[in-house]
Amino acid sequence: MKTVLERASAYLSRMPVSVSGQGGHTAAFSAAVALVRGFDLPEQEALPLLCRWNEGCRPPWRENVLRQKLRSAATTATRPAGYLLEAPPPSRNGKSFSFSSSRSANRGPQGGQGTQGAERSHTACSSSLSSASPQSHTPPPAAPPAEDRAWLRASWPEFHPLSREDILAVSKLRGLLPDAVDLAHRHGFLRIAQVQDQRCLVITEGTFAQVRRLDGGALHNAAGDRIKARNLSGSQGAFIGQGWLGDTTHVLLVEGAVGLIEGLAAMLLVDTPHAWSVLAATSASSRFARDPGLMQRLHGRQVHVVPDNDASGRDAAASWLADLQAAGVCATAHMLPAPCKDLGDVFHLPKTERTQILNNLFLP
Numbered sequence: 001m002k003t004v005l006e007r008a009s010a011y012l013s014r015m016p017v018s019v020s021g022q023g024g025h026t027a028a029f030s031a032a033v034a035l036v037r038g039f040d041l042p043e044q045e046a047l048p049l050l051c052r053w054n055e056g057c058r059p060p061w062r063e064n065v066l067r068q069k070l071r072s073a074a075t076t077a078t079r080p081a082g083y084l085l086e087a088p089p090p091s092r093n094g095k096s097f098s099f100s101s102s103r104s105a106n107r108g109p110q111g112g113q114g115t116q117g118a119e120r121s122h123t124a125c126s127s128s129l130s131s132a133s134p135q136s137h138t139p140p141p142a143a144p145p146a147e148d149r150a151w152l153r154a155s156w157p158e159f160h161p162l163s164r165e166d167i168l169a170v171s172k173l174r175g176l177l178p179d180a181v182d183l184a185h186r187h188g189f190l191r192i193a194q195v196q197d198q199r200c201l202v203i204t205e206g207t208f209a210q211v212r213r214l215d216g217g218a219l220h221n222a223a224g225d226r227i228k229a230r231n232l233s234g235s236q237g238a239f240i241g242q243g244w245l246g247d248t249t250h251v252l253l254v255e256g257a258v259g260l261i262e263g264l265a266a267m268l269l270v271d272t273p274h275a276w277s278v279l280a281a282t283s284a285s286s287r288f289a290r291d292p293g294l295m296q297r298l299h300g301r302q303v304h305v306v307p308d309n310d311a312s313g314r315d316a317a318a319s320w321l322a323d324l325q326a327a328g329v330c331a332t333a334h335m336l337p338a339p340c341k342d343l344g345d346v347f348h349l350p351k352t353e354r355t356q357i358l359n360n361l362f363l364p
Contacts, residue, residue, distance in 0.1 A: 002268070002269060002270070002271050004039055004040075004041070004085065005041070005045060005049070006271055007039065007177075007179060007268060008034070008035055008038075008039040008041060008046075008049055009049050009052070010267075010268050011034060011038075011039070011084065011179045011182075011183060011268070012031055012034065012035065012049055012050070012052075012053045013053070014183050014186075014187070015027070015030065015031055015034065015053065015183075015186060016186070017053070017056040017057045017058070018031075018054075018057040018058070018061065019057070019058050020058060020059060024057070027057075028054075028057070028061060028066075028069055029069055029072070029073060031050060031053055031069075032046070032050060032066070032069040032070045032072070032073035033073040033079065034084065035049060035050060035070065035073075036070050036073050036074040037073060037074070037079045037080070037081055037082075037083065038079065038082070038083055038084030038085070038179070038182075039082070039084055039085060039179075040081045040082040040085060043067065043070050043071065043074070046070055047063075047066065047067060047070060050066050050069075050070065051063065051066060054066060079164055083164060083168075083178065084177075084178050084179040084182060085177075085178075085179075086168065086171070086177075086178055148234075149207070149234040149235075149236050150234065151234070152233040152234025153207060153232070153233075153234035153235075154234075155233065155234075156193075156209065156232050156233075156234070157193040157194055157195060158193065159191035159192070159193050159202055159204070159209075160191060160192045160193065161185070161191065161192070162181075162185045162190055162191070162192055162201075163192075166192055166201075166214065167181045167182050167185060169214055169215075170190070170201055170214070170261075173214075173215075173216050174258070174261065174262065174265075174344060174347075175344070175347045175348050176261060176262065176265040176347060177265060177268065177269075179268060180261060180264045180265035180268050181261060181265075183264060183268075184260065184261050184264055187243065187244065188204075188205075188243070189203060189204065189205055189240070189241070189243075189260060189261075190202065190203060190204075190261070191204060192214070193211060195211045195219065195230070195232075196219055196220060198213050198214075198215075198217070198219070199213070199214045199215075200212060200213055200214060200219075201213075201214050202232075203240070203257040203258060203260060203261070204240075205237065205240040205241065205242065205243060206237055206240075207234070207235065207236040207237055208231070208235045208236060208237030208240055208257075208282060209231070209232040209235055210229050210230065210231050210232070210235065210257040210258075210282070211229070211230055211231075211232060212228060212229045212230075212258070229257070229258070231282070235282075237282055237291075238281065238282060238286035238287060238288070238290040238291050238294075239253075239279050239280065239281055239282065239286060239288075239291055239294055240257060240260060240279070240280050240282060241260050241263075241277065241278050241279045241280050242279065242294060242297070244277040244278060244279075245277050245279075245297055245301075246275075246277065247275065248274075248275040248276055248277040248301065249274055249275050249300075249301055249302065250272075250274045250275065250276045250277075250301065250302045250303075250304065251276070251277055251278070251279055251298065251301050251302070251303045251304065252266070252267065252276060252277070252278045252279070252304050252306065252361075253279045253280075253281065253303055253304065253305045253306070253320065254278065254279070254280050254281070254306050254342075254343055255280070255281050255283075255284055255306075255307055255308045255313055255316060255317075255342065256280060256281070256282075256283075256308070256342065257280055257282050258280075258344070259278075259280040259281075259342065259343060259344070260278055260279075260280035262342070262343045262344045262347070263278035263280065263306075263343060264278050265347065266343060266346065266347075266358050266361070266362070267362065269358055270358050270359060270361075270362040270363065272362040272363060273363075274362075276362065279294075281316065281320070284308070284312040284313060284315065284316040285316070286316070287319060287320075287323070288320070288323045288324070288327075289323075295323070295324075295327050295329070298324065298327075298329045299327070299328065299329060301329070301330070302330045302331075302332070303324055303329055303330065303331045303332070304331075304332050304334055304361065305317050305320055305321060305331060305332065305333050305334065306334050306336065306343055306361070307333070307335070308341055308342045309335065309336050309338070309340060309341050309342065310341060313342075317333055321333055334360075334361055336357070337357070340357075346358065
């Protein structure tokens with residue numbers, strides 16, 4: 001698992017650089033605040049990290065200016081010391097997860113890899129995936145015309161940035177470290193909105209937006225049924241997180257919009273030598289045929305699929321792997337061991353088991 005310095009370095013590497021004339025002073029001060037307040041680093045440890053981040057700034061800041069920003073951040077920033085280090089307790093809905101003695105039955109052909117490792121298939125789907133028919137899904141209802149979706153999106157509620165309290169609330173609710181939530185927020189994937197008279201977290205990119213109550217309570221669909229997440233009317237998008245792709249060589253593909261945050265949190269916990277990004281399918285019915293441009297962008301990268309551990313998740317992964325491999329993209333499936341239904345459950349496992357799963361996923 002990463003040390004505080006390694007976590008701070010990974011966090012800073014994903015913060016926007018300072019560009020003259022485009023809020024450069026604010027960006028540099030925000031980076032300094034993250035180091036000396038968020039990760040509670042002394043100046044002598046924070047300065048080398050800030051200097052490394054400074055190499056991408058246009059133009060770079062002089063070292064004496066960086067020192068000044070660190071000192072100013074330490075004395076004037078209002079955020080409490082260590083606010084990015086606060087780890088919520090490892091539980092979900094009051095329950096702790098641990099592997100049962102029968103978990104080896106779900107391990108597949110792993111040999112001596114260990115009972116906690118995520119199962120892998122390097123050249124094709126595992127047998128449990130390949131036996132599932134990608135056509136077994138009930139087709140989703142026809143989407144309204146593009147002009148109607150645009151009209152519906154115009155009625156979306158106003159989105160607002162997350163406060164520090166919001167970031168901590170999301171991290172506690174999902175069992176994630178705050179730095180992952182904060183990074184997703186800084187990159188524009190997380191916002192706050194008032195929906196159904198409730199304060200909600202918005203997971204969004206482009207024309208897609210999904211809302212969840214910030215307190216973990218239920219929303220209601222059009223039929224009045226209770227649901228945990230709701231796509232805003234007019235939402236359109238099969239895969240989100242594309243703004244993170246950049247020049248990364250490895251891509252983690254997960255199911256569910258909230259998987260975008262969970263994937264980033266997992267990535268930040270492992271000291272991997274590769275440049276990773278995270279894609280989240282907005283539903284199990286998402287297909288690359290709805291976004292052919294994305295398939296082109298995945299060429300030359302290694303895509304690692306982590307499906308939800310249920311029938312619909314395995315069906316979805318079988319379809320994604322078939323499409324990726326048919327297009328010549330290197331793709332691998334990683335099945336999570338029971339009792340984990342999705343990547344979010346991994347964070348609630350004991351540390352040794354969680355570490356083994358994440359290392360097997362992100363390390364060569």
